Amino acid sequence: MSHVEGRRVLVVEDDAAIRELLHLHLGLAGFSVEDIGDGRxxxxxxxxxxxxLLVFDVMLPGLDGISLCRAVRTAGVNTGTPILILTARxxxxxxxxxxxxxxxxxxTKPFGVRELQARVAALMRRTQPDGADPTTPPSTVLRLAPHVTMDIDRRQVLVDGAPVDLTRQEFDLLHQLxxxxxxxxxxxxxxxTVWKDDAYVTERTVDTVVSRLRKKLEGDPRQPALILTAWGVGYKFADAE
Incomplete structure (x- = not known):
């Protein structure tokens, strides 16, 4: 985990042993840690x-972690702060x-220290300066992989230097990831975020668009290296190398 001296993290976990583990390793990474055992x-x-950074266990006394997420996103000074949730496997x-x-x-519990470090490091890399739009990358031309680039302003994706035709939904979903x-x-x-108020699409639509993107971008769509599946949850784009 990259050192993040001066940054503050709130850990909300009622299990004293896990709370101590989080406090120790986040502290070693340079965070100033405040930990609490009650959601309210x-x-x-x-x-x-x-x-x-906010780290919330799902099962908490007083107020559960899901309700805590919703409440933090609704009001207060941490509406845009990254939140990492902890849950049973x-x-x-x-x-x-x-x-x-x-x-x-x-x-998911139980988790290893390296997994914790990787997740926190990924969240911190995406922390934007105050006032920045967290969904907008700082550069309009992004290198997604050695053979894939994405021009946000031109809404164009190149694979091995050649433009690839993407539908609006394909481009917007890729941009979101x-x-x-x-x-x-x-x-x-x-x-x-991609289809917004379109009532005629379902979650199966997301799978279909991801499948099409993989065929256009991946070297082997059957073993994707860019658009990865989080089983039972959804999708993510691979971490930067």
Whole structure:
């Protein structure tokens, strides 16, 4: 995990052992860590104090982590702060609901230190300066892979230097994933952001568009290296090399 001296993280976890583990390793990464074991107490803190990262367990006393995500995204000083949720390995529904409620990524318990480091590092790489649009990359021309580039302003994608024809939905979905590469998007969240108010599309539509994109961009669509599946949840674009 890259060193992030001076940044603050709020850890909300009622299991003392896990809370101590998070406190230790986030502290070693340079974060100033505040940890709380109750969701309702955490909401008061999260609405009053600015943090650079929020880590919420899903199962919390006082106020559960999903409700905490929604509340933080609604009001206070952390409406745009990255949120990492922690959930049990067999709780796919919690993961989907959490991502749709405003969380940016998730860790399933039990998790390893390296996995924690990777998820936090990915979230921190996507932290934008104050006032910046978090969905807009700083450059209009992005290198997605050695053989793939994306020109945001021209709405053009090149594979091995040759332009590839993409539909509006294909380009917008790709842009959404690339703008926060490494972060998992649920199918429902992609529907909301790419198709918005179109009532005639379903989550299966997302799978279809991803399949088409893979055929156009991947060396082997059956073993994708760019647009990756988060099983039971949705999709993400591969982390930058």
């Amino acid at each position: 107490d955490a909401l008061d803190v999260a609405r009053a104090q600015k943090f650079d 067999d709780s796919e529904a919690d993961i989907v609901i959490g991502l749709d409620s405003g969380a940016d990524d998730y860790l 690339v703008a926060r590469r490494g972060i998992v998007f649920s199918r429902a969240r992609l529907l909301q």
